[in-house]
Amino acid sequence: MAGFRWWFMAVLVVACWMKGVAGQARQQQAPAIWVFGDSLVESGNNNFLRSTARADFYPYGSDYYRGPTGRFSNARTFSDILGDWLGIAAPPPFSDPTAAGNRIMGGVNYASAAGGILDETGQHYGDRYSLNQQVVNFETTLSQLRTMMNPESLNQLLSNSIVVMVFGSNDYINNYLMPNIYATSRTYTPTAFANLLLNRYSRQIEALYSQGLRKFFLPGIGPLGCIPNQLATGQAPPGRCADSVNQMLGPFNEGLRGLVGQFNGGSHPGATFVYGNTYGVFGDILNNPGRYGFTVRDKACCGFGQGQITCVPLETPCFNHDQYVFWDAFHPTQAANGVLAQRAYSGTTNDCFPMNVQQLAQVRPM
Template sequence: MTNFRVFLITLFFVLLTITNFIPKKLEAATTRAFFVFGDSLVDIGNNNYLATTARADSPPYGIDYPTHRPTGRFSNGVNLPDLMSQYMGFSEPTLPYLSPELTGQRLLLGANFASAGIGILNDTGVQFVRILRMFQQFSMFEQYKQRLSVEVGADEANRIVDEALVLITLGGNDFVNNYFLTPVSARSRQFTVPQFCTYVISEYRNILTRLVELGARRVIVTGVGPLGCLPSQLATRSINGECVDELQQASQIFNPLLIEMTKDLNTKLGYDVFIVANAYQMNMNFINDPQNFGFVTSKVACCGQGRFNGVGLCTPLSSLCPNRDVYAFWDSFHPTQRALGFIVEAIFNGTSDLMSPMNLSTIMAMDNNI
């Protein structure tokens, strides 16, 4: 990739971020609502309001956000749901459900219920103390629908939820912050890796079934990424800097089971409610060939300390790279804003190996013709 092409790609994402985060007049009547559930990859600040250690509300988080201040996003700037909102042309990003600003007409745009540290299993993330596990996120979604009904009436509220787009991102923490958290964990004593994957998928099926019961009709489900390639895992488990086989194998077992499970759900429901994003391959594309995407490294995190900057938390005392756009990973677990841009591009326009059964642009075109 030439330096000029890298410059153009970087400029595109910078301009997209700036222009789309300028406040605009709400256009609730024509905007599709967007609901987000899951973990730190999609949390935009709910954990700011909780007594938890899983938080990103201090510098240098947010250094490249339009305000240059931390927002609770585990990113140097915007994150996955922000970029998806921009790509879809939404009038402004959804707010965290716990934000006091989520009132009135803003409710019509949807809400983000995600909470860093959670997993599919309720025992995932216990070390983070108070976080919003999935049953709590769903309880808040029910509260949201009641509030929306007060605002626009029950029939209109049902229509908004029925026509909304939903994003759910879960699973990674069940491995890195549960099964593989310690050399011998309670879950690793209970299950082999394949058995654990099967068990977690069965629990995920219950979550997705409940999401449909609550009114979701179009749901983007992201698979787990290449967990063995995270800077945190390179720092603690890799001898030579290569991705950790055991965690990579867990991802490779889990993701096909996820596709199989969602296909079965779609068959039973009679149409494609669930669309699975192959986050593993989307990430591996730039992890395997970082220079082709304009990155100087896909191993070392921009913010951190220790080997690969993958030890501990990103804090004001951490080593911080001067140019986040040439790093694939922001901290020990999360991609940079620019890396997420490539993932969002794949979600919207990816081929069948990346999006199953179809990409989001196709889904949106179908929905617009209904």
Template sequence: MYILSERSSLRHLVCVVFMETSSWFLLFSFLVFIGDVAVSTSVSVPSQVRAMFVFGDSLLDPGNNNNLFTAAKANYYPHGIDFSQGTTGRFCNGGTIADHLSTLVGLGILPAFNNPNTKGTNVLRGANFASSASGLLNDTGVNYGDRFPMDAQLEGLTEKILPEMARNIGDGTTMEEYLAKSLVYSNMGSNDFITNYLVLTSYEPTLYTLPEYHNHLIDVYIRQLKELYNLGVKKFLISGLAPLGCTPSRIAGSPNYSESNPKCADDINQIAIQFSAKVKTMVHKLNKELVGAYFLYWDLYTDMIEVLNRSAYYGFKHVYTACCGAGRLNSIILCLPNVPFVCPNRSEYMFWDPFHPSDAVNAIIAKKAYSGKLQNMYPMNVQQLLQL
């Protein structure tokens, strides 16, 4: 396993029929339910969900960066102020999207792969490999210090977690059989823009135009996902990007900021939309090419925008103001160790800190992926996938 640092740059589905051809499973037909009703969540969690493996950045990080030499970690109070396990290294007052989703599928909160206590039968539920400041590219986030980029997260799976799982399965099940009944959730790519391509000191713009950079990232992503498929994983949830231009930090830092009418940064959001469209196309391509594989695309951008636009419906009174922090939108002074700038009514805030959603938002968003409308889940939602 390797760590990179600045010192070493480097939509109600009524019927789904799959027909097997010589090389892939084709989505044959489905009927679309017209309206706003979500898929029922009354179906119990299927027994075939053996484990879940999470790959991502600070949106999902459970504390994998805690012991690294990096500025990208949250192993201090008030992070985790509402979390059952306390302060763990999550950039949230409570649980991440991954925590809520893994709980919905019946696995509980997954252990951080880089925690020394992640061993024994505990790994049979899977693990969370997400690392703050990381990206698809190995040099993304280098200015923050050490982190686990996607390649290193995959290495953590193959070198640490899978061998430990193999030692503890104990029922005659092969690793390939175990992985075939497991789920991969990946949310990657945000930092490849906000801490890489869009940074003034980045050399990537000298190598690629923005459309070329999108394609480069997708090529890398395909290789990485195929590595997981070749290990035996068959079920994947792949998320598009969130609305990166709607964070308190991005809005507060805008030269056109208006206190009476804060607006998202459309230029940044357009980048997220464009890359997410590429990710959806990638998912369609992989479903065609990889025999027996089921890839889901989650339109996280649209789900997040819907919550932002209907914030009052969801119970939020503070849409673009961070709960933890100070200054304009509580986003000029960051959520630092033991700061007194923490809101008391955290369930009313959409954002926990200047960059990350609150536990309340994460719970809503995770449920949308699990059992939500199929406009934003292609070709089905997670609940339906796990019944196949």
């Protein structure tokens, strides 16, 4: 009985601590969150598109209270958890017919699996929303909001909202690193390709700024050479990542950080841009997995472990989900997404530059 009482008290302490964290997360720090990006943050847009890049089947959503929703995870994505920290409920996917009226007041998720900065990226998967199309979709939402709010209230909503943009990974995985389908690697050096991406990216960020958005969180690309999909290509020595892949990401990440500094330099009055060091944070998880409770860092929980694929419908995944860094060959588990979101929300300047998302939410646009 003494052992049981000790165990019960330990569980009670942990439960109280979790309740405190949840209470902190429920304190709303921004009126809305607008999510643009790819499958790392998608919440179900591709369910409504003619696309083979979908996650609306088990074992996706194995640990999510709604089951499979189109999220490429066992439960919540990075943006879902970041929204929790900000006290904002996960916004509905743009394609969902019910995403209208009061449901869009807290933001909308435009992210689409296989979508990239370049329009052609991921075209072998069928329909998807590229960055350009996602911006067009946002303008559609804006037209709806204009019928629901007066101009001053809408301006306040937009200028105080948090914008999360997660792009770039597909432009490498589903474009540059597929020379049999796309010509980009034969046309551009890694530096020239990064410059092409950043040029297109900056144009659409400008477009969103011109519509009234003022608080942007722009994460860089993680170490793609370390994901199970790339490990399975045989380019990496046993126990190591594909360094050639990771090295080609440097110009993009460095360029994006430079772009953030440039945008914050006075060319965009009233706006604040934050760069997220995804590469560094995810690298820390992979280099020190035990610090975060992970025991498996080089195999996926589903998709047959160290393979090149996503989960297979009705496949039985690994048993200990939270001990795996990767859910499938491309995407993190909810546990890994939780680390990324926490570091984005309250991390140091090594994680976010020039401030973290918590501080970004406190900025008052001029």
